[in-house]
Amino acid sequence: xxxxxxxxxxxxxxxxxxxxxxxxxxxxxxxxxxxxxxxxxxxxxxxxxxxxxxxxxxxxxxxxxxxxxxxxxxxxxxxxxxxxxxxxxxxxxxxxxxxxxxxxxxxxxxxxxxxxxxxxxxxxxxxxxxxxxxxxxxxxxxxxxxxxxxxxxxxxxxxxxxxxxxxxxxxxxxxxxxxxxxxxxxxxxxxxxxxxxxxxxxxxxxxxxxxxx
Amino acid sequence: xxxxxxxxxxxxxxxxxxxxxxxxxxxxxxxxxxxxxxxxxxxxxxxxxxxxxxxxxxxxxxxxxxxxxxxxxxxxxxxxxxxxxxxxxxxxxxxxxxxxxxxxxxxxxxxxxxxxxxxxxxxxxxxxxxxxxxxxxxxxxxxxxxxxxxxxxxxxxxxxxxxxxxxxxxxxxxxxxxxxxxxxxxxxxxxxxxxxxxxxxxxxxxxxxxxxxxxxxxxxxxxxxxxxxxxxxxxxxxxxxxxxxxxxxxx
Numbered sequence: 001x002x003x004x005x006x007x008x009x010x011x012x013x014x015x016x017x018x019x020x021x022x023x024x025x026x027x028x029x030x031x032x033x034x035x036x037x038x039x040x041x042x043x044x045x046x047x048x049x050x051x052x053x054x055x056x057x058x059x060x061x062x063x064x065x066x067x068x069x070x071x072x073x074x075x076x077x078x079x080x081x082x083x084x085x086x087x088x089x090x091x092x093x094x095x096x097x098x099x100x101x102x103x104x105x106x107x108x109x110x111x112x113x114x115x116x117x118x119x120x121x122x123x124x125x126x127x128x129x130x131x132x133x134x135x136x137x138x139x140x141x142x143x144x145x146x147x148x149x150x151x152x153x154x155x156x157x158x159x160x161x162x163x164x165x166x167x168x169x170x171x172x173x174x175x176x177x178x179x180x181x182x183x184x185x186x187x188x189x190x191x192x193x194x195x196x197x198x199x200x201x202x203x204x205x206x207x208x209x210x211x212x213x
Numbered sequence: 214x215x216x217x218x219x220x221x222x223x224x225x226x227x228x229x230x231x232x233x234x235x236x237x238x239x240x241x242x243x244x245x246x247x248x249x250x251x252x253x254x255x256x257x258x259x260x261x262x263x264x265x266x267x268x269x270x271x272x273x274x275x276x277x278x279x280x281x282x283x284x285x286x287x288x289x290x291x292x293x294x295x296x297x298x299x300x301x302x303x304x305x306x307x308x309x310x311x312x313x314x315x316x317x318x319x320x321x322x323x324x325x326x327x328x329x330x331x332x333x334x335x336x337x338x339x340x341x342x343x344x345x346x347x348x349x350x351x352x353x354x355x356x357x358x359x360x361x362x363x364x365x366x367x368x369x370x371x372x373x374x375x376x377x378x379x380x381x382x383x384x385x386x387x388x389x390x391x392x393x394x395x396x397x398x399x400x401x402x403x404x405x406x407x408x409x410x411x412x413x414x415x416x417x418x419x420x421x422x423x424x425x426x427x428x429x430x431x432x433x434x435x436x437x438x439x440x441x442x443x444x445x446x447x448x449x450x451x452x453x454x455x456x457x458x459x460x461x462x463x464x
Contacts, residue, residue: 034246055248056246056247056248057248058357059357061353061357062353062354062357065252065349065350065353065354066248066249066251066252068252068346069248069251069252069255069256070248070251070252073251073255181342182341182342182345183342183343183345183346183349184342185339185340185342185343186259186262186339186340186342186343189262190262193258203463
């Protein structure tokens with residue numbers, strides 16, 4: 001068995017995700033580009049944060065700058081963005097078919113876990129393959145492993161979860177709340193960034209009719 | 214305050230945004246990294262969008278429609294400051310210009326948000342959030358590059374020194390300056406300039422860049438009265454090239 005998650009998707013393989021939950025990502029000898037950050041976007045205050053993608057950046061501040069224009073440049077609204085270094089995300093194994101990842105999480109995973117002071121962890125679920133991880137809530141725990149167990153107690157249900165992300169809350173850069181709401185003020189006016197806004201069919205029909213006349 | 218005075222104010226704001234938006238869009242496809250290419254292009258688009266909002270206000274005051282105003286005037290009919298028309302140069306200059314200009318614009322919009330002319334206040338209130346992000350972007354980049362290594366710091370300092378006389382030109386007084394202040398439209402260019410100097414000094418100090426003694430810098434004025442560098446007309450000619458193929462076309 002290989003050390004890293006082996007997938008048919010080459011993008012997954014390139015990420016070298018360790019099979020062992022909680023182990024750190026390998027360091028490259030030489031950096032050929034900036035490190036990556038994962039970006040989570042909240043479309044409106046009443047909705048959950050959702051993973052939207054990756055940006056390369058030298059710092060979390062710059063990651064936010066890029067994330068905003070990469071992942072909240074279209075749509076009706078946006079109320080917040082979280083960014084976190086990719087390597088800080090603890091990724092659970094991925095299950096097959098209808099298998100629920102929570103079925104594999106029990107007291108045993110705590111064996112050998114390095115514990116520290118209890119802190120807040122954010123929990124994300126992958127409910128459908130090919131879709132994005134969605135934030136489900138937070139748990140207090142003294143290790144990522146314990147966070148998994150607590151996540152099971154708090155968030156597991158009948159519906160299978162295929163993959164879990166666990167991230168220490170203090171590692172996020174969060175741009176949200178009242179102080180920042182106005183930076184997305186003009187989003188609904190930016191229809192010109194959507195293909196929908198360029199309705200050419202009528203014009204083409206008219207043009208053709210004129211040509212044929 | 215007369216309508217002529219209000220138009221003077223709206224024209225200089227709109228023209229600054231249109232010209233800087235066009236200049237910054239020259240980086241599209243050539244930005245220093247993919248993410249920044251997209252971010253800088255988006256902000257350039259924001260600027261052009263903001264100019265449209267102000268040209269639309271002008272249309273409501275009886276001026277011609279935005280496309281005509283944007284695409285059919287000659288350089289001497291534009292009221293933008295010379296800072297925004299300068300060639301994009303290298304990325305250090307474009308960033309410094311973005312930093313210097315957007316800091317002034319944020320203060321301008323914050324002041325205009327309180328303007329008794331409700332139509333103007335509404336636009337300013339709406340757009341100032343957008344500009345707030347532009348300033349966050351500018352501050353972060355300036356700090357990041359100025360503290361990166363010696364070459365980066367030297368280049369940023371050089372661009373700053375070059376841009377500052379032009380940046381002071383943003384605040385060239387209008388002939389209606391007293392009318393604006395008396396009518397409470399906004400506190401005037403001097404007031405923006407004072408606040409701007411405070412705000413940029415904070416960031417530049419943190420970034421490790423030096424501000425020269427203001428009294429030793431001679432502001433480059435003229436833009437607000439139609440006096441421009443040789444760089445504006447070629448920009449306008451290029452910008453209106455497609456429009457001029459068929460000015461009556463419906464896009």
